[in-house]
Amino acid sequence: MLRSLLTVSALELRTRVRDRTALIIAIIVPVAMATLFGVALGGDDPPLRATVGIVDQDGGEFPAGVRREVLASTELSGVLTLRDLPGREQAQRALDAGDIGAAIIFPAGFSDSVGAGEGGRVGVLTSADTPLAGVVANAVVDRISSLVRARTLAVRASLEAGVPAAEVKEFVERNGAAGPALTLENDPMAGGRVDLSVYYGAGMAALFAFFVVGASFRSLLIERKQGTLDRMRAGPIHGWVPIAGKAVVGFALAMVSVCVTWGSSVLIFGSTWGDPVAVFTLLLAHVLAATAITMLVASRARTDAQADGVIMVISFVAAFFGGSLVPLYTLPDVLQTIALFTPNAWTTTGLTGLAGSGAGLASVALPIGVLLAIAVAAFGLAATGFRKGLLG
Amino acid sequence: MTSTLTCENLSKTYGGVVAVRDVGFTVAPGEAYGLLGPNGAGKTTTISMLVGLLKPDTGTVVVGGADLAADPMAAKAKIGYVPQEIALYPDLTGRENLRFFCRLFGLPRREVRARVEEVLDLVGLADRADAKLDTYSGGMKRRINIGAALLHRPELLILDEPTVGVDPQSRKSILDGLERLVADGMALIYTSHYMEEVERICSRVAIIDHGSIVAEGTRHELVELVGGADRIELTLDGDVETALAKLRGLGGVTEAVRTSAASVRLIAEGGRYLLPSVISTVDGIAAVTAVEVVEPDLEATFLHLTGSTLRD
Numbered sequence A: 001m002l003r004s005l006l007t008v009s010a011l012e013l014r015t016r017v018r019d020r021t022a023l024i025i026a027i028i029v030p031v032a033m034a035t036l037f038g039v040a041l042g043g044d045d046p047p048l049r050a051t052v053g054i055v056d057q058d059g060g061e062f063p064a065g066v067r068r069e070v071l072a073s074t075e076l077s078g079v080l081t082l083r084d085l086p087g088r089e090q091a092q093r094a095l096d097a098g099d100i101g102a103a104i105i106f107p108a109g110f111s112d113s114v115g116a117g118e119g120g121r122v123g124v125l126t127s128a129d130t131p132l133a134g135v136v137a138n139a140v141v142d143r144i145s146s147l148v149r150a151r152t153l154a155v156r157a158s159l160e161a162g163v164p165a166a167e168v169k170e171f172v173e174r175n176g177a178a179g180p181a182l183t184l185e186n187d188p189m190a191g192g193r194v195d196l197s198v199y200y201g202a203g204m205a206a207l208f209a210f211f212v213v214g215a216s217f218r219s220l221l222i223e224r225k226q227g228t229l230d231r232m233r234a235g236p237i238h239g240w241v242p243i244a245g246k247a248v249v250g251f252a253l254a255m256v257s258v259c260v261t262w263g264s265s266v267l268i269f270g271s272t273w274g275d276p277v278a279v280f281t282l283l284l285a286h287v288l289a290a291t292a293i294t295m296l297v298a299s300r301a302r303t304d305a306q307a308d309g310v311i312m313v314i315s316f317v318a319a320f321f322g323g324s325l326v327p328l329y330t331l332p333d334v335l336q337t338i339a340l341f342t343p344n345a346w347t348t349t350g351l352t353g354l355a356g357s358g359a360g361l362a363s364v365a366l367p368i369g370v371l372l373a374i375a376v377a378a379f380g381l382a383a384t385g386f387r388k389g390l391l392g
Numbered sequence B: 001m002t003s004t005l006t007c008e009n010l011s012k013t014y015g016g017v018v019a020v021r022d023v024g025f026t027v028a029p030g031e032a033y034g035l036l037g038p039n040g041a042g043k044t045t046t047i048s049m050l051v052g053l054l055k056p057d058t059g060t061v062v063v064g065g066a067d068l069a070a071d072p073m074a075a076k077a078k079i080g081y082v083p084q085e086i087a088l089y090p091d092l093t094g095r096e097n098l099r100f101f102c103r104l105f106g107l108p109r110r111e112v113r114a115r116v117e118e119v120l121d122l123v124g125l126a127d128r129a130d131a132k133l134d135t136y137s138g139g140m141k142r143r144i145n146i147g148a149a150l151l152h153r154p155e156l157l158i159l160d161e162p163t164v165g166v167d168p169q170s171r172k173s174i175l176d177g178l179e180r181l182v183a184d185g186m187a188l189i190y191t192s193h194y195m196e197e198v199e200r201i202c203s204r205v206a207i208i209d210h211g212s213i214v215a216e217g218t219r220h221e222l223v224e225l226v227g228g229a230d231r232i233e234l235t236l237d238g239d240v241e242t243a244l245a246k247l248r249g250l251g252g253v254t255e256a257v258r259t260s261a262a263s264v265r266l267i268a269e270g271g272r273y274l275l276p277s278v279i280s281t282v283d284g285i286a287a288v289t290a291v292e293v294v295e296p297d298l299e300a301t302f303l304h305l306t307g308s309t310l311r312d
Helices: A002-018 A021-041 A061-072 A088-096 A110-115 A131-160 A168-174 A196-226 A228-234 A241-269 A276-300 A304-321 A333-339 A343-357 A361-388 B043-050 B072-076 B094-104 B109-122 B138-150 B168-183 B195-201 B219-225 B240-248 B271-282 B298-306
Strands: A051-056 A081-085 A102-106 A123-126 B005-014 B017-027 B032-036 B058-063 B079-082 B156-160 B187-191 B204-209 B212-218 B230-238 B253-260 B263-268 B286-294
Touching: A002 A021, A002 A196, A002 A241, A002 B094, A021 A196, A021 A241, A051 A061, A051 A088, A051 A131, A061 A081, A061 A102, A061 A110, A061 A131, A081 A088, A088 A102, A088 A123, A102 A131, A110 A131, A123 A131, A131 A168, A196 A228, A196 A241, A196 A276, A196 A304, A196 A343, A228 A241, A228 B079, A241 A276, A276 A304, A276 A343, A276 A361, A304 A333, A304 A343, A343 A361, B005 B043, B017 B043, B017 B058, B017 B187, B017 B212, B032 B043, B032 B195, B043 B058, B043 B156, B043 B187, B058 B072, B079 B138, B094 B109, B094 B138, B109 B138, B138 B156, B138 B168, B156 B168, B168 B187, B168 B195, B187 B195, B195 B298, B204 B219, B204 B298, B212 B219, B212 B298, B219 B298, B230 B240, B230 B271, B230 B298, B240 B253, B240 B263, B240 B271, B240 B286, B253 B298, B263 B271, B263 B298, B271 B286
Parallel strands: A051 A081, A051 A102, B032 B187, B032 B204, B079 B156, B156 B187
Antiparallel strands: A102 A123, B005 B017, B005 B058, B204 B212, B230 B263, B230 B286, B253 B263
16 A cells, blocks of 8 residues: 555655656756745835824824833834824825824824713824835724723713713723723734745745645656546555645655755745744645645646646635735734635744744644644545545 | 356446446457447446446446456556556657556566557657657557557457547557457457447447446347348438428337438348338439448448437
């Protein structure tokens, strides 16, 4: 059984080496991708070196909370600078002049209004020239908005319950019903400190793994067309041998491909991907998931051309929703939820987390677990598909 | 004598359509068994079940004492399968193709080289063994296609249209080789559209139609089924359809079919004596430009049993 499997794998590898696809997809393209992203995007994420203006016409707890959190954050220290500005017009002029990347405007009476259960509105000024700084400002405001909603709800409930309006603020704070305190977390998916060459390099590696594995399963369907698959299956070998033999080569070449992307990025551009054991394990889990998904497609496809098309669509959809092509934090909430169903999102999240934090294997246990679950589910469905089709 | 192959009650249905129904036969060592049928009759489905590519809905296949369902590895080790298409790798040489299938089918490493050379000699391609397959002629490809099925020394060789698109010289070479294998004791199942090949190679023939075996026996036994009738091939110039209708009503004619725009085939008892009546029947409707009378053969039997010619 093992010898037969290795014989199929050896022929597949030899074919891929002979037609140079192995060299192109496992070495040249990954090095090219790492080089491209290293040259184009190497260095720290630009928006976090930007300055965000604060117009504090309120003088209350919310603008104070923003200042306090930014100053207290070790992750944002020296990266994000706040500049106080007296009014909206001054903020707009500073933005137009490029002195700040975005501005947050707290109107007068904002904190009092929220404290009275009447909500409030915070303004944000952004510029098309500094989109990612705008993302940071919007992220801060999003967090303020959730606090405002929680505080407003608590105040209204207290008023309904008969707490006097003059005492409601103190009542809410004393009973801990004001919602969580304002915190600015380091979240790479939402614009944290990430080397963009690592972010996009990881994304491209995640995307390309699908193509690399897909090529092996495409060759399985070509063998079905040319009759060699039936000839193999009519021989004294287990029906799974040709499938497993192809899968092994696809998996191995995809691992080489993602590892070469990683190695090139580190060795040529000195990028930091984080703990090597954790990175390797995460890449391994991603390639397993990609192998299982492309195997599932091959198990249901009628022709190699159909499999090619479907794998292409799945790869790009997973890459888009999974943050391989555009940063996840730029997507609307609903798309970020959809992203959770793609292996790319978990891989990209895990890798950027490792790159940005210096954490180890334990920190990516969840992404690895999800990727393995995706792999197991897809392998199971593929096995059913092959039993009904190719091996039926 | 113990059979090399015994299959019983093989049936396969696809979405309510019966492809094969209760097919069963045996093949003894050193026997060549022909499987004939028009396109869509169920030959390929039957062969696919015999080689383990398709699971039958019902029935059993036993090869050399091994049940294909219960012990597929043992059964398949005794089967050599030659598919209709050239099921080999065009980018590899002939020798590389054979070496691959030797290893895949588990021949001991030390035997691979010798066995590949033996098979190359057997199919007469030792001198072209290191050329890529896509440089081979059609006949050479067919020969190496057969060779790949012989590598693991099967007891039963199943050939599905092994001479399609082959020049006469290569066809002769292939048929000579198959006759030698049968003489050496190998069992053979052979399907072909070339009736003369089946008549030459096979000692027993089954005719399959609409998924069932409609007749089985030696060539002589099958020919007897048409009652010693002759086959008359007519080429006509004129109103062929009207002539055909008239001929169908002629006493002694048991079958009459149009085989081309200007050709008609008749099956008739004592056909050679009926010839003057045939010519007078079509007189004034069509002129007889050529005529051939053939004594009873498998082709006539096939036509009699299935209502169509083998190449329809």
